[in-house]
Amino acid sequence: MKVIKKILISLLVLGSFSLASSSDMFLLENAKADFDGKNGEIFIGTPIKIIKDIDDKMVLVEISGVSFGDELYSSKGKALLVAKKDGSFVEKNKASELGFVKVEAKIEKSYLTKNVKEVWEEYEEFYYDMCTSCHAGHRAVTHTMLEWEAILQTMKGFAQLNDKEENYILRYLKANSKDGFYEKRAD
Numbered sequence: 001m002k003v004i005k006k007i008l009i010s011l012l013v014l015g016s017f018s019l020a021s022s023s024d025m026f027l028l029e030n031a032k033a034d035f036d037g038k039n040g041e042i043f044i045g046t047p048i049k050i051i052k053d054i055d056d057k058m059v060l061v062e063i064s065g066v067s068f069g070d071e072l073y074s075s076k077g078k079a080l081l082v083a084k085k086d087g088s089f090v091e092k093n094k095a096s097e098l099g100f101v102k103v104e105a106k107i108e109k110s111y112l113t114k115n116v117k118e119v120w121e122e123y124e125e126f127y128y129d130m131c132t133s134c135h136a137g138h139r140a141v142t143h144t145m146l147e148w149e150a151i152l153q154t155m156k157g158f159a160q161l162n163d164k165e166e167n168y169i170l171r172y173l174k175a176n177s178k179d180g181f182y183e184k185r186a187d
């Protein structure tokens with residue numbers, strides 16, 4: 001009987017672990033966010049940890065990044081913007097080493113997806129449309145964020161991108177790069 005109890009308990013513990021990790025989601029598009037009463041925005045592709053449901057429409061989430069005043073970046077290099085708000089990201093949150101913080105925000109559930117491919121579908125299509133007329137497409141994950149910045153400096157002329165198109169492609173490439181949102185970070 002004791003053994004069975006132990007097994008049941010460990011199953012329960014395991015079960016709750018897998019629930020926790022399956023609650024990780026991604027932001028489907030740039031979303032308005034309420035950071036403890038302060039307005040802000042979280043940007044497309046950001047990995048999101050669900051804290052709890054608020055009601056049918058809203059959910060409390062956690063995001064993380066390196067804070068620079070009212071901006072939050074994915075790394076110290078400030079290459080990939082995670083979120084912005086009206087006010088500093090550090091004041092209310094205990095800053096750990098390197099300015100890395102975890103921040104809670106309320107957002108609408110409709111902005112969330114479990115499928116990271118869905119987030120970047122249109123971006124990816126545009127990227128391959130614009131960047132494969134002279135050579136095969138280089139997968140985003142084959143370069144770092146800073147390498148992509150440098151490459152785009154040359155290639156934007158080749159592909160005749162305007163600034164908006166350049167930023168659009170750059171967001172996609174950086175988020176999916178070697179040191180972007182979904183791979184192990186370099187710094």
Ligand code: HEC
Nearest residue numbers: 130131132133134135138151152154155156158159161169
């Ligand atoms: C008009 C033709 C043309 C277009 C369009 C073009 N490229 Fe290139 N690309 C080249 C040529 C030529 C090279 C090799 C010479 C060089 O590196 O300058 C190259 C090289 C590259 C490299 C390898 C660079 C390295 O250092 O390894 C990458 C990555 C790349 N391009 C990405 C892109 C991206 C992203 C786009 C779309 C924004 C793009 N290319 C659009 C012609 C093009």
